[in-house]
Amino acid sequence: MAGKAGAAPQKVDLLLSGCDVVTIDDRNRVIRDGAVAIRGNRIVWIGKASAARRHVTAASTLDGAGQIAMPGLIDAHVHTAQTLLRGKLAEIGLRRPIKIPPWKNYYIPFEGMLTDEDVHLSGLLCYANMISVGTTCFAEAGGPHPDAMGRAAVEIGIRGFVALSTVDQGTNVPGSMIATTRQCHDRNVALVKRWKGASHGTDRVQAWLSLRQIMVCTPELIEGMAEAARALDVKIHTHLCEGVYEIDYALERFGKRPAEYLHGLGALDRHMHCAHSVLLSAEEMDLFVRHRPSACHCAFNNYHIGPHRLSEMWRRGIDIGLGTDGAASWGSLDIFQVAHATRIGQQAVMGTPIAYRNVMGSEEILKVATNGGARALGLENQIGSLEVGKKADILLVDRTQLDHMPLYDPYFVAANTVVGRDVRTVVIDGKVVMKDRELLTVDREEIDRRLAERLPKLMERFDAMTA
Template sequence: MSMISSGTTCFLEAGGPHPDEMGRAANDVGIRGIIALNTCDKDGPGGLLPKSHIRSTKACLTENEALVLRWSDHPRVNAWLSLRQILVNSEDLRVSMWHLANQLNTTIHTHLSEGTYEIDYTIDNYNLRPPAYLKKLGIFDHRMHLGHSAMLNDHDLQLYMESNVSASHCAYQDYFISPHRFYEMVTGGVMVGLGTGSSASRGNSDLFQVAHYAVLGQAIEYGTPFLAGMPIDYKDMLKFAIGNGARAARLEHKIGSLEVGKCADIVLCESDSIDNFFCDDELHALSSMTTGRNVKTVIVDGNIIMENRKFLTVDEECIKSRSKILYRKLQNKFSEISSI
């Protein structure tokens, strides 16, 4: 609901413990998206994972396959395979999951190059950085969607360009990790879209704000130090958010532009609020001044999901009320565990 209310019509989820519930919620709300199972077949260094998150390698493969097949015929919500991260996945699982992706003709959602700890881990264990390690395994190709991809050196970046992988730049989070090479990735033809990193990152899912962050981040990295202005302006970043997002989702034949034969996923934004009232350039106002609060109506697959900021598919007040109760229970449970 947060995504819809701020103008996002399609999401890619890296993996949760209850993906079918996520799919049910997406179906009820009316959004388009791809769900995944949080997939770990070993604990990471330090043994920090809850035991409920760790499955056997065989169970990981079986449950991922079953999830993809269960959601294969849904018109809006489908599932991808998942590898949570190199540190919590065995090499056997990585290679076997890639073979399964080929068998099912689907994609693997994973996190890559998102921290120094991960790079240190692959260098210490395989004498290679993460992209080069996956390339050596023979699985770094069009089957891979790579979250964050924040810490790339020149060789890493070249592998991204050569291998037809896709990626997501989560601007709320990634600039806390390192400078992001988004500009070089998009100019090099990499399918890299924008992501929020979920509402856990800043408490909202506003992709308009993410695009604004990304413009400023790239200006600071590639423009300001050289008195070169903005390498990617607001209008182009909005196009990347929409078009490259569709490509990364492998849905460019269905969404990403308004064309005959494509799905009617449409976001209508107000133009008469006081903060953008005096702009007569609609594209400039949409790309640089609009945020999620300016979204008025959202249409997915030709169906009106939210009209004049009122949800037509679910009872917003009921969901808020239930969520408050459940959240308090979770907080109390967490406090009890923390005090032990």
Template sequence: MNVPKKVDLLLSGCDVVTIDGKNSVIRDGAVAIKGNKIAWIGKVSAARRRIAARSTIDGRGQIAMPGLVDAHVHTAQTLLRGKIAEIGRRRQVKIPIWRNYYIPFESMLTDEDVYLSGLLCYANMISVGTTCFAEAGGPHPDAMGRAAIDVGIRGFVALNTVDQGVGVPKTMIASTGKAYDGNVALVKRWKGTGQGTDRVQAWLALRQIIVCSPELIKAMSGAARALDVKIHTHLCEGVYEIDYALEKFGKRPTEYLDDLGALDRHMHCAHSVLLSAEEMDLYVKHRPSACHCAFNNYHIGPHRLHEMWRRGIDIGLGTDGAASWGSLDIFQVAHMARVGQQAVMGTPIAYRNVMPSEEILKVATNGGARALGIEKAIGSLEVGKKADILLVDRSQLDHAPVYDPYFVAANTVVGRDVRTVVVDGNVVMKDRELLTVDRQEIDRRLAERLPKLMERFDAMTA
């Protein structure tokens, strides 16, 4: 007689969309969790015989799927959500926005401001199905880390890193030595922490080549290899960046990083839009990872996600933070990415389904995990992987009829359909109720702090 396997939590009665490379779907299935890992996946009928769970969540009428990954977010800009549009209604917005608004705003923030921004950002992420993030690099990263631990999300925090640049607030510019030392110290502080787990760690960061010296880039590249972590940067994000690299170095941005010896698997290159054919070849050769922020990237140029995915480049999806578009919903980013790829890569050659939604969903899960270098731990529902799992509603009118749960998850589900979220084996949201943070307290603190911040920001950017 087989003894039932003892587990901590059973998600029961759901349709399991594993996104495991085989497009496996288990109707009327169950997922068992022991500690912070997936211990068993199968049919409910088998679970009744084989699993003894301390607690069970009824997943009937829902789809179980891997948590989504936001591979490029600006935590500290969350409090700017919608602000640039509001300014644009009163006066002409200054270009480039990142230099005239985002960086000045970040320069104003205190440790507590960033912690509050982190609570809002990460709670928002969980509420729309994101279980893991990569911070682009911002002020007070330790405050981001504390917020991530408190909210219960998985992620990598990073320090805004600038050692040169015209028009950048002096408070945001560090000497090359201090920029390097601050990054290395941050990574060491967070290595293996996160309440005794590896859930929250830190990366190195370089804001972009325009505001980072060659000496800093080379030093950080060496540190990344020594510490075996990623460097989060922005690359090939604007024409101004291309012109800068050509004027200063006679090379395009990716070629410049390659010339410095900094282009390798440790470099995580957000946006990666304006790549020449030769630069794309360098990505394939040296294996930096990338992130397609579909809300914004199509404003910059025709992003070639489809080509990058087919050529084996490790690429995920990102929101670029709440300040840029407003939404932190990776489901919606995926829908935007698919439409954009159809317009850019499919329609010109009469290829009517160049990158199906189901493939885009893989980018949002498997691809994001690969881009962050943790595909062995997350990105699919498989026994032995970390238990980062969503239960999403499939009972709404815009889901019916449900012939194929994978189709529903990829095409009609959006963040507000997420009902329950498990991160690292812990239930952090159940039936749309956040269990780790006090939403009313967040709202109270926002109401108290935002008017003062916006008064200073308006005066600074007038």
């Protein structure tokens, strides 16, 4: 970490100094009263603040006193276009029973209503919200108008992968959300190519392929997308083993469980990102270990489905991160809170039944939210920990609140008591995008104005459509 003895200080663009540095690297190093130096979009030096002046000369310095510097969190499964539905199903539930399953009766119909500008607005709200609670990178599950999501992400300054909701079969699917098998394939491939590399002025925002669920995607589409993913070297974002209905569908039509079905089509490999993955059989878990698809645990929702075995997946080397599942389903986009819920759920599911008190500690679950998310997204060599050479996606988190005191171990505080609203400053790709809780890349008043203008019209249509 330190420079060579006697060497002239290297010039850097930004220095975070005086903070407790929680690296979440392979050794879980914590540097009290430390400093992190950034040049361009990468970390070039980490050490004690007292040594920084000997090793770096900074064009700009952020005072990190009373704060923890840590890697940005990663939301490995979010529905950008559903942000405008936050709390809406709960409000409907006060008036009439909710139709099951919600994704089919509410989420997809709502997405089918949205225009390009609606999704851009939803993206601005979603990604600004993410940054404000410490999320610096996301993986979009697949929604309408993904280019609008990409534009919003570029403007906000967040890192992420956008994707197109992809459906080529199914009943009661809005016409705007379904296409032929060839159209689905070609639109996905074209999206990935449009957002490849730095084609939009930055490589922060790129695109993945997407398959909504096996019930609404034909075998031909799944096989074609798997081939495209290998050719383009990108991932396919899908929902897998999310409900009993999905398992019944696969068994009835193919005589196989969902992961077995994907494996039979040649689609279950490192290019497949399987959100939820709750109801995996022992054989399906073995397939994950052997063929290396990545996964995402959305704790706010997954424990409603079944006993998610995150700790087993993590210990068996499966690339798995944490996700919110978007604002519509639970409300919060705070991965810190997802991690806390994950800890409680894993204890209840995997520990308490066998009288094992600490099946997965909070610090390890925070590692899933950072290192694990990076692995799941194929970015483990770029983000997910604070290390020299990695991209500078960094949080400065307040550690002076009463619920953080006394402070013996900054890693313990970051994992157990910090929540999103404790995040003070956010650096993404070497750029400060939030400072002292002020978002620097978005006009909050403009977002509020557009919401006030557009939401009433959208909700009037949505209420009529779902009555």
